[in-house]
Amino acid sequence: MTEATTDVDTPPGGLLVPGPWTPAPVAEPDPPAPAPAVTRPPPRRPALAAEPLTLPAWTRDATVARARAAHGARVAGRLAARGTVRSVPSVVGGGVRAGRGWWRWVQADDLADELRGPDGKLGEKVFVIRDHRKARWYLTGGLLLTASVGETVAAYTVGDVIPAVSGLVVAGAFAIAGRRRGGTAPALLGGIERDVRLELAPEHLNAAFRAAGMLRADAALILRSPVVRDRAGRGWEAVFDLPMGGGKTAAHAIAKRDVIAAELGVDEIQLIMSRIRARQGGNGKRIAFWVCDDDPYLGKPVVSPLVDLESFDFWGLVPFGQDARAERIEVGLLWQSAFFGGLPRRGKTFSMRLLVAAAVLDPWCRLYVADGKGGADFRSLAGVAHRYVRGADEADLEAFEAMLDELIAEMSRRFALFATLPTAVCPEGKLTPDIMRRYNLPLIPVVIDELQEYFEALETEKDRARIIGKLARIARRGPAAGFIPVYASQRPDAKSVPTKLREIVTYRYCTQVTDKTSSDMVLGDGKAAAGADASMLSEDHVGVGVLVTGPASFVTVKADLLDNPAFEVICQRGRKLRIAAGTLTGQAFGDIGAAAFEVGYAIPQIIGDVMEAFGSRTRIWTEDLLAALVNLDEDTYGDWDADRLAAELADAGVVRHSKQVKIDGVNRAGYLLRDVEGAIPPEVLAARPV
Numbered sequence: 001m002t003e004a005t006t007d008v009d010t011p012p013g014g015l016l017v018p019g020p021w022t023p024a025p026v027a028e029p030d031p032p033a034p035a036p037a038v039t040r041p042p043p044r045r046p047a048l049a050a051e052p053l054t055l056p057a058w059t060r061d062a063t064v065a066r067a068r069a070a071h072g073a074r075v076a077g078r079l080a081a082r083g084t085v086r087s088v089p090s091v092v093g094g095g096v097r098a099g100r101g102w103w104r105w106v107q108a109d110d111l112a113d114e115l116r117g118p119d120g121k122l123g124e125k126v127f128v129i130r131d132h133r134k135a136r137w138y139l140t141g142g143l144l145l146t147a148s149v150g151e152t153v154a155a156y157t158v159g160d161v162i163p164a165v166s167g168l169v170v171a172g173a174f175a176i177a178g179r180r181r182g183g184t185a186p187a188l189l190g191g192i193e194r195d196v197r198l199e200l201a202p203e204h205l206n207a208a209f210r211a212a213g214m215l216r217a218d219a220a221l222i223l224r225s226p227v228v229r230d231r232a233g234r235g236w237e238a239v240f241d242l243p244m245g246g247g248k249t250a251a252h253a254i255a256k257r258d259v260i261a262a263e264l265g266v267d268e269i270q271l272i273m274s275r276i277r278a279r280q281g282g283n284g285k286r287i288a289f290w291v292c293d294d295d296p297y298l299g300k301p302v303v304s305p306l307v308d309l310e311s312f313d314f315w316g317l318v319p320f321g322q323d324a325r326a327e328r329i330e331v332g333l334l335w336q337s338a339f340f341g342g343l344p345r346r347g348k349t350f351s352m353r354l355l356v357a358a359a360v361l362d363p364w365c366r367l368y369v370a371d372g373k374g375g376a377d378f379r380s381l382a383g384v385a386h387r388y389v390r391g392a393d394e395a396d397l398e399a400f401e402a403m404l405d406e407l408i409a410e411m412s413r414r415f416a417l418f419a420t421l422p423t424a425v426c427p428e429g430k431l432t433p434d435i436m437r438r439y440n441l442p443l444i445p446v447v448i449d450e451l452q453e454y455f456e457a458l459e460t461e462k463d464r465a466r467i468i469g470k471l472a473r474i475a476r477r478g479p480a481a482g483f484i485p486v487y488a489s490q491r492p493d494a495k496s497v498p499t500k501l502r503e504i505v506t507y508r509y510c511t512q513v514t515d516k517t518s519s520d521m522v523l524g525d526g527k528a529a530a531g532a533d534a535s536m537l538s539e540d541h542v543g544v545g546v547l548v549t550g551p552a553s554f555v556t557v558k559a560d561l562l563d564n565p566a567f568e569v570i571c572q573r574g575r576k577l578r579i580a581a582g583t584l585t586g587q588a589f590g591d592i593g594a595a596a597f598e599v600g601y602a603i604p605q606i607i608g609d610v611m612e613a614f615g616s617r618t619r620i621w622t623e624d625l626l627a628a629l630v631n632l633d634e635d636t637y638g639d640w641d642a643d644r645l646a647a648e649l650a651d652a653g654v655v656r657h658s659k660q661v662k663i664d665g666v667n668r669a670g671y672l673l674r675d676v677e678g679a680i681p682p683e684v685l686a687a688r689p690v
């Protein structure tokens with residue numbers, strides 16, 4: 001199991017906190033590793049410990065110094081505030097205590113206790129007591145008189161400050177006499193949380209692991225690399241083993257990340273623990289540990305490097321984002337399938353679109369796209385995608401299923417072809433770059449967003465099961481034929497994320513969800529318990545998700561940002577690449593918006609959408625047109641009525657020759673296709689390579 005990076009090299013000159021660490025045994029060099037499907041800098045073996053430096057961390061690291069200063073100020077402030085608040089009752093309490101003591105003394109109670117006979121009576125000794133009382137009263141009066149005279153003289157000669165100082169001395173004496181006694185005094189830092197930025201020492205780790213039940217009371221972690229500030233000065237890192245005999249593994253500890261984080265006084269999002277596997281010189285008890293000073297996933301998003309690429313080879317690794325330690329995460333999608341889930345507006349579609357953008361930039365990718373909601377996110381794909389279904393009304397459902405059937409037929413055709421190829425050409429019975437070009441079998445990303453819309457629109461359980469069966473078939477067998485299924489659903493429930501489908505999909509990515517059950521619904525059963533838990537993400541984590549890349553590996557990723565304008569530019573580039581390579585096929589061929597762009601026009605969105613809503617019709621009633629537009633893009637057209645539609649079309653240059661159209665003998669308000677086409681320059685219509 002891995003989480004984020006396992007970069008565990010000791011930074012040269014790093015800040016060492018002395019602790020009972022022991023050097024790691026020198027391991028054999030790592031054998032060469034097969035190319036991973038998801039890359040991040042490979043975890044390295046823990047470095048052997050260097051000579052511990054004697055300089056404290058705060059002299060070497062600005063963050064630690066600042067944290068220490070702030071902490072000192074907080075402690076001083078708290079002590080001052082606490083002292084002020086407590087001084088009043090202390091002075092009063094001290095005064096009462098002093099008064100009681102004086103009264104016992106002036107009554108000579110101490111002497112009376114000594115002189116009392118066995119029967120408790122004083123007898124004739126009462127006269128001795130009386131004499132003593134009289135003497136003590138005289139003494140008290142004398143002292144008070146002397147003090148008063150002394151204070152008055154001093155006030156006149158030295159100044160009023162003397163009685164004030166004397167008053168303070170008496171109050172101080174009362175306060176000392178009246179301070180709380182007995183019981184355990186509250187700790188100096190009572191109420192002030194330990195700040196992990198100040199220091200992280202082995203004893204803190206031991207205490208946290210003990211509290212999480214990972215260490216016995218008499219055991220300690222075995223440090224393999226000391227607790228040091230990391231190279232970037234963003235947090236503390238260490239490598240250690242759980243001790244033998246405790247019956248706990250690194251995986252157990254990783255699953256307890258939330259408790260360990262809480263015991264260290266940090267949010268679990270700040271704590272990254274990962275296993276160090278045998279290949280990196282580790283074992284089942286070895287943990288690479290990093291605790292960040294702040295939330296490592298906040299801050300400005302990184303703009304996707306795809307924005308600057310002229311083209312992309314989809315057989316390579318797709319840049320996806322970065323982990324907590326800002327190490328790049330790249331995803332290899334060949335032979336894989338992916339599922340994206342999570343609450344709305346957390347960046348699910350944007351993250352998924354990074355993979356799609358990479359495919360757009362490869363002219364040897366034939367895109368099949370279905371967007372159940374039909375919003376703006378994938379609209380630019382119209383000029384590139386071989387098949388593009390927008391919305392989930394009855395006609396779209398038919399188009400959606402037809403698309404799945406087409407894919408399954410193509411898949412079968414490809415496997416039949418592979419079977420006839422000589423082993424030298426097709427050694428593994430699956431697609432190769434050579435076969436792809438020689439037999440014109442492009443890679444086929446199958447992108448389906450808002451899957452739940454299709455499942456909800458399907459009326460019967462039988463229909464649902466049939467569609468799920470087809471999606472699962474594509475996800476199971478498709479990858480070997482060069483298909484890359486990428487599905488997404490907004491609602492992490494069993495209906496929207498069928499278990500049958502999820503279990504086949506190899507990569508799963510989940511943005512924030514409300515609880516561990518929902519997280520498991522997307523990422524797989526038991527994943528949250530193993531540490532891959534998207535419910536630990538907060539509302540602030542837009543564009544951040546947990547990426548599960550295999551049965552025992554996951555990483556929390558801050559996905560790169562690729563906004564709609566940048567995606568549109570990529571799609572225009574992708575169309576040009578396809579035209580140049582001769583791979584522009586299917587619906588993209590006739591896309592009016594893309595054709596307009598090629599001859600230097602920008603077709604108003606409403607015209608493009610109305611043309612799409614017409615489909616193969618030449619006339620349409622207004623009510624049907626409005627319904628079709630809402631189906632295409634509910635966000636834009638949800639509240640449009642006939643007047644608004646007429647006004648927007650008129651603004652876009654549509655001149656209606658008839659406001660009534662007759663369909664099947666019924667005359668109603670509506671539009672003619674030729675009126676809408678009349679608003680499109682003839683060059684654009686001619687540029688459509690239909």
Ligand SMILES: Nc1ncnc2c1ncn2[C@@H]1O[C@H](COP(=O)(O)OP(=O)(O)OP(=O)(O)O)[C@@H](O)[C@H]1O
Pocket residue numbers: 301342343344345346347348349350351377490511542543544558559560561562
């Ligand atoms: N990687 C990112 N970095 C920063 N902001 C992002 C990132 N990804 C998405 N966002 C922001 O989050 C918003 C919502 O993203 P997105 O549309 O992908 O959400 P979603 O989870 O797919 O929502 P829905 O299910 O409603 O479509 C975007 O408009 C964008 O402003």
